[in-house]
Amino acid sequence: MIKHFIFGFCLALALTASAMAQATSGPAVNGAIPVVNSVERADAATAAAHSHTSAATITISPGPAGSLTQSVYITGIDISNCQNAAVTAAAPTYITTTGFNGSPQYQVGSGPATAGLCSPASVINFTAPLKSQTPGTNVTFVLPTFITNQTVSVNVYYRLGW
DSSP: OHHHHHHHHHHHHHHHHHHHHHHHHSSOOTTOOOSOOTTOOTTOOOEEEEEOSTTOEEEEOSSSTTSOOOEEEEEEEEEEEEESSOOOOOOOEEEEEESSTTOOOEEEOOOOSSTTOEEEEEEEEEEEEEEOSSTTOOEEEEOOOOOTTEEEEEEEEEEEEO
């Protein structure tokens, strides 16, 4: 008898919780304001920065001066390396960063020796976003100086938050 009572109580509790979750996670029902939008991810990128200019700096600002102090969260990076004419092999270079603990670097080779070809793109998707070291401070990605006929394209996907 007690087992039936406990089972019934747990079932009623589960059904109530399920009904409450449905009422608060979808579109507004009967004027109710949803608490959580189930299709939204808190760690999703909301912006992207890009460069394919030799020795360029991609600067990501956590907001205008005087705004609330936010951090920059990097959610992904992709790097492509192409040649528009034959290149002479050169030592690898690096995309360097500022504003992150450990100052991560990303290696870029001189690429394939055949004109018009690209090395396979490097795609880095962070399982958990890479957070800037100090809230309110810019972060940078500094591209290397390209060798003759080389073009490196860098996309940085990010969001701002507290």
